[in-house]
Amino acid sequence: MNIDAAKAALAHLDIDDNPAAVRAKSRDFFWYSPVLKDRLDHVCADFVVMPKNQDEVIEILRACHAHDVPVTVRGSGTGNYAQAMPLAGGCVIHMQNMAEVLRIAPGRVTTQPGLVIRELNRITRADSGQELRMMPSTAGTATIGGFICGGSGGVGSVRWGFLRDYGNILRIRVVTMEAEPRILDFTGEDLARVSHAYGTNGVVTEIEMPLAPAYDWIHIFVTLPDFARASRLAHALALQDGILLKLATVCEAPTAARYFQRFKGQVTDRDNVIALMVAPHSMDGFLSFLSHEPDAKLIYRSDAHDWARDPGPAYEYGWNHTTLRALKVQPEITYLQVRYAGPDFLDKVDQIRARFCDELIQHLEFLRENGVMTAAGLTLVRFSTEERLDEIIRIHEDMGCMIFNPHRYTLEEGGRQTVDERQLEFKRQADPKGLLNPGKMIAWDAPDWDYRRMYDYPGMRR
């Protein structure tokens, strides 16, 4: 690794090696996890470079390849799995200067990766009343490239499923990290090679995404005194095919009273909150449906409310924004990503609630998985020790729930704990020296790793 040679070769580009700036741009939202915070707090690149176009990306990859410098690509760094942290130092490519929308057509947009998602949606909406099918709750800061490479779904998944589903990404263009970098376009089946790969096997320079109509979504909060009924109401509502939703979140009491500061005076600590985004033309249907649950109380609708302080968009109380709000109030809070399966998944949630009492607070996101309406849990956890956290995870697994562990920094451990052969095989072609985002793909580093232990990339703490 010859950092100086690489920097010299790239000196004419927009490079930042101010230590404070480099340290800031070497971090993402990994601190959501006390486990990752412990291990990765020292991680730092040697320099940051901000390409303005694909040619500059090629130049960077060529130079870093020549000088054996690791390259980690990042957008805004809103990932929680340390997706964008340069474990081996070296070069961070920050995509903020590649943020142009290239083409918009009915149902599609082609964009550079560095564009912030809310801005992308603003542009497609202004152009033709369209927006992305799904976005993270961090759409206000996250980039589309980061979402594709490090995310899996979010606001909109209640209707459209996950990014990995056929049709939810149309095309990804990547540049490989070889002596002579290649430009490759992936569509259809082949998208799985590079999407959600944390940039371990190519640098994304162009993305084509499907669009859905951009309505003036009504943001809604409903309270219920009973969690089990709240979750079943949200489920039944999400099953209404004619009521167009973009978000259906359930936060167990006392999440709202304790962590949602703008809800002060609007909720008690016994209120469970359902957060929704409803299309304006679905409001009549929604209100009719809601009227069947006498215990449900509509406390807020964004188009007509008397709250002194506007709470802002509902999606900023869902997905990982729920966790973020909890963390800000109570720093020992962390979270789990739980996948409940089967038709009785809400019973399972009830069983888990009964088992844990107030060490966990339930948070459900309704979403479609293979055509079936189900929920993921982004359960809030009062953190004590790593051992206890692991035990909580094991108890979930023993009860038949799957955990996408957000306290791990590798693709495998944060996912299904299996090697993705398509990603691995493409890394062999696209990154023969293994310089792209090192330490994130166990299958590359340590094919025989025993998953019962947390992966331990050289140089990480503990």
Place this chain on the structure above:
Amino acid sequence: MNIDAAKAALAHLDIDDNPAAVRAKSRDFFWYSPVLKDRLDHVCADFVVMPKNQDEVIEILRACHAHDVPVTVRGSGTGNYAQAMPLAGGCVIHMQNMAEVLRIAPGRVTTQPGLVIRELNRITRADSGQELRMMPSTAGTATIGGFICGGSGGVGSVRWGFLRDYGNILRIRVVTMEAEPRILDFTGEDLARVSHAYGTNGVVTEIEMPLAPAYDWIHIFVTLPDFARASRLAHALALQDGILLKLATVCEAPTAARYFQRFKGQVTDRDNVIALMVAPHSMDGFLSFLSHEPDAKLIYRSDAHDWARDPGPAYEYGWNHTTLRALKVQPEITYLQVRYAGPDFLDKVDQIRARFCDELIQHLEFLRENGVMTAAGLTLVRFSTEERLDEIIRIHEDMGCMIFNPHRYTLEEGGRQTVDERQLEFKRQADPKGLLNPGKMIAWDAPDWDYRRMYDYPGMRR
């Protein structure tokens, strides 16, 4: 009933009493059913009137009320349940002159009822790239009013469910048939009073419907040699949340070879056909998905094909167009409407196939019902006798399938065989003399009717 007095009172309106024209406008597609054809072939109104606006509707209803003249409203008469046939004679209101689009906004359109659906879609598409969420396969001739009053779903139900679902109709305005007719708007829960009521409790003069984006749908036909695999492939495809479909139809062999004339030379009599409408931006995902079924053969896509004669839109091979095409070739064909339920519904279809051999030919339409992807059967039946048809229905019911019997002309018998109290209660208010579309609501005519017998309105044959 004083026909002459009513006609005299309405003489300044657009009235038609030419016997041939009146007879033609007294009929709908009831002849799909040999049972209905037998019983209703003689049905004829006394005169037809074509109001130009709501004021004229009010005038007609006031005059007919005063002179005790029955009133049956119709659009294009594409219903198969004799929805629009004036069993008691009297006045037919033909809505063809009330065919104006009143307002278009994001996600909604307000229209008069007499507009043909394809034309409505053309207007909303030209205005803002929108179209109705769902339409009947007869969209080229059927009116929106007829669809709301006599239909239940169709092309688009694979995504949006049924018209009766919350949110799939926004508002219906009706005029009542009283001494002084009232104008009433229904929204939310109250829509159920007047939607799918065959015009038995009010005359619809304005409709507000939700819109979805109007894409340049790609029309597709796929063949498979095995029906069970074809139905499972269509099901799996319809479960793909990221692949935007508007239609997913499966026609068992030899439907296509025998009845789809433009398929000549493209299919053999062993080919089962899947008909699809796929959004252009979902084509890559669709083709990737399709490639996993080696036996599936894509024989036609509307954007790239070499068929000598274009087959036209895929939806004109689905829903009741399948039946229509079969009927044209083989007049003894009729059909059933079957609702399969439960997660094993395709196994049930297989059991029914095994039971009946070639007396039935399976035709499945995939659709969402309460958030679950399932299928309805519009099974083709080789008709022999009414007794045998009743037996076929009973065998289906014994096997756990529900039949919406298309060989009956009442709301109850064509539906769930139960009284709709909301419709009945509103008829008491809106049509105290019982003059609107007489003979179609058993609950009104004969509350104690025993459903084991076909309802027998006075004057019907046999």
